[in-house]
Amino acid sequence: MQKSDYTAQKITDTFIIDGNLNKAIWQNAKWSERFVDMVTGNAGMYNTQTALLWNNTHLYIAFKAEEPFLEAHLTKRDSIVFLENDLEVFIDGGDCYYELEINAANTIYEVFFIWKDALTKGSRFDTPEFDVHQQQAYTFGGDYDRSGASFWNGTHPRGIRWAFTGFDMPGLETAVQLDGTLNNNSDIDKGWSLEIAIPWISLHLLANGKTVPPTNGDIWNMFLGRFQKLMVSGIEVQPHPAMVLSSHGIYDTHMPEKWSRIMFAD
Numbered sequence: 001m002q003k004s005d006y007t008a009q010k011i012t013d014t015f016i017i018d019g020n021l022n023k024a025i026w027q028n029a030k031w032s033e034r035f036v037d038m039v040t041g042n043a044g045m046y047n048t049q050t051a052l053l054w055n056n057t058h059l060y061i062a063f064k065a066e067e068p069f070l071e072a073h074l075t076k077r078d079s080i081v082f083l084e085n086d087l088e089v090f091i092d093g094g095d096c097y098y099e100l101e102i103n104a105a106n107t108i109y110e111v112f113f114i115w116k117d118a119l120t121k122g123s124r125f126d127t128p129e130f131d132v133h134q135q136q137a138y139t140f141g142g143d144y145d146r147s148g149a150s151f152w153n154g155t156h157p158r159g160i161r162w163a164f165t166g167f168d169m170p171g172l173e174t175a176v177q178l179d180g181t182l183n184n185n186s187d188i189d190k191g192w193s194l195e196i197a198i199p200w201i202s203l204h205l206l207a208n209g210k211t212v213p214p215t216n217g218d219i220w221n222m223f224l225g226r227f228q229k230l231m232v233s234g235i236e237v238q239p240h241p242a243m244v245l246s247s248h249g250i251y252d253t254h255m256p257e258k259w260s261r262i263m264f265a266d
Contacts, residue, residue: 001061001132002180003062003261004177004219004261004262004263005132005245005246005261005262006030006032006050006052006245006260006261006262006263007263007264007265008052008053008054008059008262008263008264008265009029009030009054009265009266010053010054010055010096010216010264010265010266011025011051011053011054011055013025014057014058016236017083017173017174017175017195017196018107018175018177018195019037019175019176019193019194019195020103020177020193021062021064021177021178021193021195025053026051026053026062027107029051029052029062030051030157030182031049031051031064032049032050032051032224032245033049034047034049035047035048035049035050035225035226035243035245036120036244036245036246036247037241037242037243037244037247038225038243038244038247038248038251038253039242039247039248039249039250039251040247040248041247044226044241044243045228045230045241045243046065046066046067046068046203046226046228046243047064047065047066047191048063048064048065048066048087048226048243049063049064050062050063050224050245052166052262054200054213054264055213056200056213057135057199057200057201057213058197058198058199058200059194059197059198059200059203060126060194060195061089061196061198061224062193062196063087063193063194063196063224063226064191064192064193065087065191065192065193065194065226066139066190066191067085067104067180067189067190067191067192068188068189068190069185069188069189070102070104070178070180070181070182070183070184070189070191070192071084071085071182071183071185071229072084072085072103072105072107072182072183073105073183074103074105074107075105075107076107077107077108077109078108078109078110078165078166079107079109080109080218081101081102081103081107081108081109082101082109082227082240083229084103084229085103085104085226085227085228086102086103086109086226086227087102087103087194087225087226088100088102088221088223088224088225088226088253089100089196089222089223089224090131090222090253090254090256090259091203091206091220091221091222092206092208092220092221092256092259093205093206093207093208094114094115094208094209095115095118095201095208096112096115096118096125096205096206097112097113097206097256098110098111098112098113098167098169098206099111099112099113100169100196102174102194104176104182104192104219105176105182106174106175106179108172108174110165110167110168110169110172111163111164111165111167112130112163112164112167112254113140113161113162113163113164113254114130114161114164115158115159115160115161115162116139116159116160116162117158117159117163117234119132119162119229123204124205125205129164129167130162130164130249132162134164134166136164136165136166136201137162137163137164137165138162138163138165139160139161139162139163140154140160140161140162140163140254141153141154141156141159141160141161142154142155142156142219142252142254142255143252143253143254145222153190154176154254155252156254156255161254169198169202170199170201170202171197171198171199171201171202172196172197172198172202173195173196173197173198174194174195174196174197175194175195176192176193176195177192177193178192179191179192186203195220198234200212200213205222206220213264214264215264216264216265216266217265218263218264219261219262219263219264220257220261220262220264221255221256221257221259221260221261221262222247222257222262222266223244223253223256223260224243224244224258224260225243225244225245225253226242226243226244227241227242227243228240228242228243239251244260246259246260247258254255
């Protein structure tokens, strides 16, 4: 059996997505260890854990995040959520990948990326939805890795991606619950929780030859992480501290080959 970083267990139940992780379904789930620093692999600055479940219709992802000062000011859908504290999920599809970011106000930011060498005339991506002439299509080279010779293409061997920022995952459900007071730093908060549900039928472009729903033992590459806006003496620390299920060794979320390997077991 292939090596994995986490095993998502199959369930037969369906449940309401409301951000409440006290439900028996999550209490009985296998939770990850504390997230680690994305570069060093040391323990993350705040406790963050994830759990994944699935059934024949949906993929379910939950996070619980320690947070002493709950903050989220961006409320418009597809705001640049990573400018604030957020939780993130990326799903690799081989020639493409999906990015989802959510803050404590349940503001959603989504992008669908297609590698430039895969978006060719007659390919499976040659559809009106992925027309590069639309307003919300951009080229993208990667995170924090563009200087000198790598300025245009980034440092990933595959080069440029097309980024479609107008993409909305069909059937996506998200919900958060707060254990504290949002945008009020006069008290100490405990944190927040996040629930995500995605229909398998909406993940067909990302299946990369695998079945949806998965077959027992299938492995999908996913990024499961958290970014923390940190102020020190009134100055914002850049880049934001990043905590992840499994360390990358480099500060770049856009490297699917370094993401966590999630096995689906029934």
